[in-house]
Amino acid sequence: MITTTALTKRYGDFTAVDQISFTAEPGQVLGFLGPNGAGKSTTMKMLTGFLAPTSGRATVCGFDVEEQPLQAKKALGYLPEGAPSYGEMTPRGFLDFIAALRGLSGAYRKQRLDDVIGRLQLEGVLDQSIDTLSKGFKRRVGLAQAILHDPKVLILDEPTDGLDPNQKHQVRELINAMAKDKVIVISTHILEEVHAVCNRAIVIAGGKLLADATPAELEARSRYHRAVSLTAENPEQAKTALADIADIASIEIDPQDRRLTAFPKPGKAILAAVSEALSSRQIAVSELQLEAGRLDEVFRSITLAQQVEGRA
Amino acid sequence: MNPILTIFQRELRSYFATPVAYVFIVIFLLLSGAFTFYLGGFYERGQADLEPFFRFHPWLYLFLVPAVAMRLWADERKSGSIELLLTLPVTMWQAVVAKFLAAWCFIGLALALTFPIWITVNVLGEPDNGVIVAGYLGSLLMAGAFLAIGACLSAASRSQAVAFILSVVVCFLLLLAGFPLVLDLFRAIAPQGLVDAIAGLSFFAHFNAISKGVIDLRDLLYFVFSIGFWLYANAVVIDLKKAD
Known part of the structure; x- marks a missing residue:
């Protein structure tokens, strides 16, 4: 059309x-x-x-x-x-x-x-x-x-x-x-x-x-794709709890709202492992979310890469 | 319905949607009256004709027609409606012609409203009404030529003020082209052929001929071609400038 x-x-x-x-x-x-x-x-x-x-x-x-x-x-x-x-x-x-x-x-x-x-x-x-x-x-x-x-x-x-x-x-x-x-x-x-x-x-x-x-x-395409974010009373404790999961590539804690995000290794699903690790150590979590990916981040990475390329 | 007619109607209505149209008509009528009676010595001449009425029309149009024309395209460009108009199923030509005709019709209406002076001269004496009709025709054609210039230049700028000043200057030069002031200057430096060509461009010469009742095809064609030329230029300018 x-x-x-x-x-x-x-x-x-x-x-x-x-x-x-x-x-x-x-x-x-x-x-x-x-x-x-x-x-x-x-x-x-x-x-x-x-x-x-x-x-x-x-x-x-x-x-x-x-x-x-x-x-x-x-x-x-x-x-x-x-x-x-x-x-x-x-x-x-x-x-x-x-x-x-x-x-x-x-x-x-x-x-x-x-x-x-x-x-x-x-x-x-x-x-x-x-x-x-x-x-x-x-x-x-x-x-x-x-x-x-x-x-x-x-x-x-x-x-x-x-x-x-x-x-x-x-x-x-x-x-x-x-x-x-x-x-x-x-x-x-x-x-x-x-x-x-x-x-x-x-x-x-x-x-x-x-x-x-x-x-x-x-x-x-976002690095947030299939990442798991959660809010815990004590994010540092949660981070330690998740440190042993093999499929997690990295863990970040947002300095502003203290929200923890665990990024999976490429192609891996980590939600089940994360929730199991948390419950086995009895860490209280007020919110747990599987991320679809963040468009704004993809948008930035695509368009900024182009700008850099354009200048070179 | 024909797109030209549709746009024509919309444009003509838009003149009367604001007080501008009425202000224009009142100013036109007042000034044409004042020029006729005070500067033209309508009564003192003791002749039953409208020569003192038509004599000042070129000067009247010099300022009033660009005032009508300045908004034609400058406004469309400023508001962005030009993008709407030209992406509707109309051609550039239809848009240019329709907008021109609406403005011309509006000026024609103002001119028609000077009819009391025609009645007056018929009451006072026995004028040659054929000459008067020719005078109105010449006046209308000249207004059309001024208007086509103004329409073209209004497409060149987003600013109505700039469009107005440009049109006045160009119209002024075209008026002056027939005056000894300009012609003598050229006579001193240019061959006779060029001087004649410049004189031939003058609105005055052609308008005066028609308004004296001598309807020569060449004078009519001069105005028709002027209008055609400037409207063609109008379309070209829109095409060049619509992107920015």
């Missing part, structure tokens, strides 16, 4: 996006992860046909965004960064305008308008000018605009940026509800969002595609 082939954007000597290639199929919620300025937005702008790539190509539903821009634009919905719209208009007028440009008419138009207004809970603000709306409502108006024509491909640039936790939750629910038969690409630098909505994550930094995996696979 979306393919990019060696998609590249250069500004003079600066390469904003460097040969990014990927394919996304319906049902996938693809998260673009990366630090600020990594090239996420530029990639999206090329996918939506706003910017022309320097080289490489992108297709949406089989239409090349440069050669058949109108067909590609018809097939996709786009929420640009910051959810821009026309501030002097009301959400009603704005959505009518979008509906007209999207060629919606008759009963279908009314059905779609009712659907997005309901989904995004815009009833209360329909006749207020967009300028006077809160950030959350502005973002929702932008989302409503993007999904109005029920596009097969949805591209959302930082859809939850600047929203409060409840609003973030709503937007994520909305994305999950639509995910079944669409390709959805979202960009974010919020890692919890990847967990909440994405079933695939692409890490971009310095314009390069550094990783393309499911969130679980990314977590598996």
